[in-house]
Amino acid sequence: MSKYKPLNSLEVPRFAEIKTFMRLPYIKTVEDIDYAIIGIPFDTASSYRTGSRFGPSAVREISSLIKPYNIVQDINVSECLSGIDYGDIPVVPGDIDETYKRIEKGLDPILEAGAIPICIGGDHSITLGELRSIKKKHGPVALVQFDSHFDTVDSYFGNRYNHGTVFKRALEEGLIDVGRSIQVGMRGSLYSIDDLNNSIDMGFKVITTQEMSKMGLKEVAKQIVERVGDGKAFLSFDIDFVDPAYAPGTGTIEVGGFTSFEVLEILRELKNINFVGYDLVEIIPAFDSTQITASLGSNIIFEFISIIALKKKGVRANEV
Ligand code: MN
Ligand code: MN
Numbered sequence: 001m002s003k004y005k006p007l008n009s010l011e012v013p014r015f016a017e018i019k020t021f022m023r024l025p026y027i028k029t030v031e032d033i034d035y036a037i038i039g040i041p042f043d044t045a046s047s048y049r050t051g052s053r054f055g056p057s058a059v060r061e062i063s064s065l066i067k068p069y070n071i072v073q074d075i076n077v078s079e080c081l082s083g084i085d086y087g088d089i090p091v092v093p094g095d096i097d098e099t100y101k102r103i104e105k106g107l108d109p110i111l112e113a114g115a116i117p118i119c120i121g122g123d124h125s126i127t128l129g130e131l132r133s134i135k136k137k138h139g140p141v142a143l144v145q146f147d148s149h150f151d152t153v154d155s156y157f158g159n160r161y162n163h164g165t166v167f168k169r170a171l172e173e174g175l176i177d178v179g180r181s182i183q184v185g186m187r188g189s190l191y192s193i194d195d196l197n198n199s200i201d202m203g204f205k206v207i208t209t210q211e212m213s214k215m216g217l218k219e220v221a222k223q224i225v226e227r228v229g230d231g232k233a234f235l236s237f238d239i240d241f242v243d244p245a246y247a248p249g250t251g252t253i254e255v256g257g258f259t260s261f262e263v264l265e266i267l268r269e270l271k272n273i274n275f276v277g278y279d280l281v282e283i284i285p286a287f288d289s290t291q292i293t294a295s296l297g298s299n300i301i302f303e304f305i306s307i308i309a310l311k312k313k314g315v316r317a318n319e320v
Helices: 052-065 096-112 126-138 166-172 194-202 209-215 217-228 260-268 292-319
Strands: 035-040 083-088 116-121 142-146 182-186 205-208 232-238 274-281
Touching (some): 035 052, 035 126, 052 116, 052 292, 096 116, 096 126, 116 292, 126 166, 126 232, 126 274, 166 194, 182 217, 194 205, 209 217, 217 260, 260 292, 274 292
Parallel strands (some): 232 274
């Protein structure tokens, strides 16, 4: 039923073999796959710390601990889905234009084949390349962004392409349906109140960490689901959404965030959204000495895969 699935760790020890995500086969194919894990190790559009180029390998390394059954969602992703580790996009450090072209070239065939890409950054600038590719297949999608920052600044250091400008560019290029898009988790000091107002003026719904805390996570999830509606969506998860006590391995930390438990809980509530792509960005292993950030990252991706599995199972159930 599932052509490609993880190695069975009851037969082959988790510490053995070459590390792919969740021990999936490393194969560059678009045949017979439901989803593909793709590393995009580009980090030279960061405004502060670099080093997220090592994010994909760090997440893969610790992801060997993930088992296929998600007890909260009651789904075995191995049984439902065929998934692969597609390897990395051959990014060009320092050349964001060429890197964007290569991201599109890498993602186009995966999307064309009807599979769902799950990308691991890299800094947040990579999402623009992903969304360009997504638009070709699916048209403009709703953006669901978990982040402690808006990433809707116009330019940094006179440059329009940066990890802090990515969603302003995405909007200008018509890649996202802003009326169904939502940014959640923003907190910390700003340059001015304009940072918040820019996002709102562009048409995003914004829920800050302060507001999330007041309304409770169930209500936040409900508002995300309502905002997105039935149409197609893209989930972009910047690891700095999480409190740095739980995710220290990132580039622009903001204190006063949510716990790892809360993060997984809110993602599970989004299972009925029609996501056509996902990414997880900004993990910097150099600041992650105990692998807790990469471990959370691998579990976040497992929740993405679980949502894909639930959707596929639901479709099957409806067909019967
Ligand atoms: Mn951020
Ligand atoms: Mn970001």
